Amino acid sequence: MSRPLIAVSAPIELAPTAFGEQDCTKLTTAYTNAVYAAGGQPVVMPVVVDPPAGLLDRFDGLVLTGGGDLDPTLYGEEPDPTVYGVRPERDAFEIALYNEAVERGLPVLAICRGMQLVNVLRGGSLILDIQDEVQHWQTIPAHEASHKIDVVDDARLAGIFDQASVGVNSYHHQGLKDLGAGLRVTATCGAVIEAVEADDANLVAVQWHPEQMAATDSQQAALFQALVAAADSRTNNSKETY
Template structure:
């Protein structure tokens, strides 16, 4: 017979952790270093039926310290330190953020270790690939000859993406979808156990999955930017709900 505590847990929305930025910020009367995140991530999780909690890029993140979460979103943001995948920095690569790199690599490893449903967005997809031993192209325009994936500062480019037949992403998004992109880096050598399941017309990897995982999906685009299409977040929340019920 189920306890009242387990009944309450079964009825509550899944708790979805979202990684955050550590940035010099101004708000109210204060100018200080702050933990921040684009509101769209929180709204997307909420609209999909989850409870969003913000995870600072500081802390002891291990499998034993994340068992209160039901799912994880690795958010977009700054370039990963190329030293993490054995390369010297390209002239266009941003200043390393060691605290955030350390926190998100630990969170990704913990999620994969315990089978927690994971949605990796933009930088997050790159984190997932590097965690599993992959590498990145540090400046994609050198490969594609265009800035289509990052047209201007603080502007999202529109990219047509083709989904691999039979993939998890195709089951969520269909055969083709237009997405909002803002990235100058992209996946190069794939990490162990990662499958490419979405590509742009220029060959840039726009989506990956870890087939052996319960739900580990990465997209190079920014699905949180389209409030009318929360299918990826709904898929994450549904997977989190199932995972919680089975634990």
């Protein structure tokens, strides 16, 4: 049986090459490994300038990955010294991917920056730097949990996890501020929003990095399994959601 095709967005970064410094597509294999282990066929999507329509014609699901910060002007803020890794072309490409995924009814798993992108795209805003208030950038290995989140009872996330309090890792210096239209908070750590879902889209968005934990943590692997199951259902017309 064929695996559902899962589009996985990829960062663009300036990096040294044999030809000098050039823009490169850079994505940790943890993302693709997690999708494949869950039964999907990951396909890395490098940034395309002026992306055409139909990018997701052949795909069954989408993962929006982590990386550098969004352009703060997208949510009405000025550039700030704490903001790093801004690539407007990546912002535009991933906005196009997400919009097409929603239009097609594809299941979407948005991770860290991906969750922030979805929030901003829906009219929400971000806290430019939460480090003044709380430390959410761990120094222990990425596959280890650094804090727990509290999951809302009736959330899709609650159906994926088998407990209301789950350990997660943490690698973000920004956070959701004003919530975007149609989104609801489905997990928190204190005052920090850790997950959101959409009323009008097949979306699970999380602030942590489940791909770094999926190989050793069944709870985090379940996020990718749920994505692939929802994607696979599209091939037999059952249109299962998360």
